[in-house]
Amino acid sequence: MIPAMHDGRQAGTDRRRQRVADAITNASKNGTPISVSGVARQAGVDRTFLYRHRDLLALVHAAELQPAGQDPVGSLVSRASLQADLANAQACNTRLTTRVQQLEKRLSQALGEQAWKNSGLGVPADIDELQRRITRLEQENIQLTAALEEAGADLDAARAVQERSGPGQEPARQ
Numbered sequence: 721m722i723p724a725m726h727d728g729r730q731a732g733t734d735r736r737r738q739r740v741a742d743a744i745t746n747a748s749k750n751g752t753p754i755s756v757s758g759v760a761r762q763a764g765v766d767r768t769f770l771y772r773h774r775d776l777l778a779l780v781h782a783a784e785l786q787p788a789g790q791d792p793v794g795s796l797v798s799r800a801s802l803q804a805d806l807a808n809a810q811a812c813n814t815r816l817t818t819r820v821q822q823l824e825k826r827l828s829q830a831l832g833e834q835a836w837k838n839s840g841l842g843v844p845a846d847i848d849e850l851q852r853r854i855t856r857l858e859q860e861n862i863q864l865t866a867a868l869e870e871a872g873a874d875l876d877a878a879r880a881v882q883e884r885s886g887p888g889q890e891p892a893r894q
Contacts, residue, residue, distance in 0.1 A: 739763040740776050744783045754783045 743762040747754045759780050760767045770777050785799065 736763065736765050736769060737773065737776060740765060740770065740773075741779070744779055748783050748786065754780065756780050759783075 740759060740763040743759045744754065747759065747762065752758070756767055756770055756777070760770055770780060785802065
């Protein structure tokens with residue numbers, strides 16, 4: 721091929737490539753939906769031109785995935801990096817949700833205790849003294865129960881002796 725013809729074809733390809741890049745940038749900035757057919761139509765090229773130039777096709781597909789207002793030609797972001805960012809954001813969201821739940825639980829407990837104390841129904845401040853008194857009373861109850869059982873046994877023994885000695889007689893002393 722003649723070098724002048726080759727240079728002419730190369731210049732035509734370069735112009736079409738630039739029109740495709742401009743069409744992608746304009747569509748992205750305007751917020752219009754981006755597709756292979758739409759970009760080819762706006763750039764004035766055939767769709768096969770985009771399929772023959774894989775780098776331009778990758779730009780179109782990258783622009784389809786990017787939010788409106790970003791320049792897909794100037795900042796190519798891989799799908800894997802976007803997925804990694806999404807995974808990181810979801811993990812951060814999970815951590816923050818867990819932290820919010822913990823804080824809500826602590827706040828609920830603190831407000832509950834505050835309301836309990838303000839209502840006058842709260843636990844007395846001298847709960848240790850009350851616990852000691854309960855223990856003392858339980859021990860005293862055990863001692864009195866044992867003394868009662870002993871007195872009951874003594875009474876039963878005295879009645880048994882009274883019955884053996886007969887009515888009206890005084891029991892024998894030991």
